[in-house]
Amino acid sequence: MNSRLQGRLSITITLTTAIGLLVLISAGGVLGVGVWLAQKNTFALLSENANQGISAATGQVEQHLRAAEHQVDFIAKLIEKGATSPDDKEMFSQFLLGALAAAPQIEAVMFIDPDSQAILAGRTREEQSAVINEQDFSDDPTVQASMGQISFGPTWLPPIWREQFNKTYLNLAQAVIRDGVFVGAVVAVVSVEQLSLFVETTSVRHDAGTRFILYGRDQVIAHSLLSGGHTEGSNEAPLPTVANFPDPVIAAMWNEDVTFDLQMMELAQGTDGHVIQLNDAEYVFIYRDLPGFGPLPLRVGAYFQTSDIGEEVRRMIAALIAGVVALILSVIAAIFVGRRIAKPIVQFSESAGRIRDLQIPDVKELPGSIFRELNEQARSFNAMLVALRWFELYVPRKIVESLIKRGAPEQALSDAREITVMFTDIVGFSAASEGMKASEVAAFVNAHFSLVVECVEAEGGTVDKFIGDSVMAFWGAPDAQDDAATRACRAGLAIALRMNEENSLRATRGEPPIHIRVGIHSGDATVGNIGAPGRLNYTIIGDVVNIGQRLEQLGKELYEPGTEVAILISAETANRLDASFNPLPAGHHKVKGRLGEVEVFKLQ
Helix, strand or coil, X not given: CCCCXXXXXXXXXXXXXXXXXXXXXXXXXXXXXXXXXXXXXXXXXXXXXXXXXXXXXXXHHHHXXXXXXXXXXXXXXXXXXXXXXXXXXXXXXXXXHHHHHCCCCCCEEEEECCCCEEEEEEXXXXXXXXXXEEEECCCCHHHHHHHCCCCCCCEECCCEEECCCCEEEEEEEEEEEECCEEEEEEEEEEEHHXXXXXXXXXXXXXXXXXXXXXXXXXXXXXXXXXXXXXXXXXXXXXXXXXXXXXXXXXXXXXXXXXXXECCCCCCCCCEEEEEEEXXXXXXXXXXXXXXXXXXXXXXXXXXXXXXXXXXXXXXXXXXXHHHHHHHHHHXXXXXXXXXXXXXXXXXXXXXXXXXXXXXXXXXXXXXXXXXXXHHHHHHHHHHHHHHHHHHHHHCCHHHHHHHHHHCCHHHXXXXXXXXXXXXXXXXXXXXHCCCCCHHHHHHHHHHHHHHHHHHHHHCCCEEEEXXXXXXXEEECCCCCCCCHHHHHHHHHHHHHHHHHHHHHHHHHCCCCCCCEEEXXXXXXXXXXXXXXXXXXXXXXXXXXXXXXXXXXXXXXXXXXXXXXXXXXXXXXXXXXXCCCCCCEEEEEEECCCCCCEEEEEECC
């Protein structure tokens, strides 16, 4: 939309002008409709076929290659767990043969140890059987260079040319880490020949034009002409280039002298295309990038000749549409204008409804309009939406929903309520964060808070505030919860489980574990709007809050150093739990701010 036109036109003037133009449209539109419809219908049919074909082709190629990833990951995980071992060569060889048989897209699979010694299971040239070989790659510069690119997950390496086999391969590798030590890598090999055969087979099966796959923009990695193999490769050029490819249509694909943008086709999101003229014929190229299978994305595509669409079908459709267009054009135009005018109003109504329901993340900004009134409406609405999004970051949605139900702010008074409060704190965070950058500290704390908040909100709790590296949450307000203590304890156990999983992942990355303390207490508290006029905070105050925080701090005395998650609950909380919990008595203890002793339990 041209910004200079936004807000310049009046709806009244536009509607008056539109009525007069409808007569001209209905009378003069028929003159050009024949040519327009023929071209429009051609590209509509091409669009539908192209979108369906390229979507199917991309899905098939991705599924074909993802299966190889799953097999490599499966083998690597079994080695890491000790379920199979390359040290037992006989058993391991049989295991590789079985893995190879389960993945027809893989031509060979091997395990390479840190000394570049490999055990390999590969298919014979006739692919009727598979053989086991042991190879030494210590003097192979190509393999050595590839080993330096291997990471923890399945990694697709750049295509390489293997002169001894006269083939180009795609290698998929994954590092094998056992007890934090690199013990080797699992490598699967997919040949360009086999990938081209797969593309050729699926192309014939689905009648989807001439399919191909490019590596990046200028290299051909799969085509029916490569199904017999690519024998002219080299270490410097393992794949044929587009410009030198024997298929003349592919060779002319990026010829700027004859290529122009595809304007009329309605391509699906993520799909691109263009049209070329070659030897008095017109070809349409449709393609979609498929990243994640090497440093460069795979470009899965197909080309069609526009004459493939039946000429008679186009003429029949054009004649039929031309016959009725003259009669309904004025109605269509009126409906079109009406909808264009009404569309911003409908969008505004829908967006306002979502804001009413506090679905602010789902609300999109309203587009500008050439109509002055609608443009001002959109600008005002978008400014309000920005303010609401900032507001949403600081006030929990659950609290706002409850306060809205109560009515005006003067009706949302504070009251006494039985609640259960939780405090969490990271042990030794100050010392651990001394050597970290500010951005690293923020990322670490935010990741931890996300974990805790997810567990709290999953049990219907409300996060009150973040205090340094601590979290304060409560149950029983703003809506009453008879099982507030049970929910809080379930959340505490969920946090413990998630922390154990997180620490396991940190161990695989060689990072120290995170230790946290959790304190949970139940009792009466004042709940509601606390603060000064014009600046309120919906929170809880009272002795129950202090005891909850003191229980969290008491964890450092009652748990052994190095405990990953220490959870202490008071007797008031424990007495509200059912038989599914089994809190462990931890005695009576004095806590700061309380004259008497507090009976404490360990939650496990």
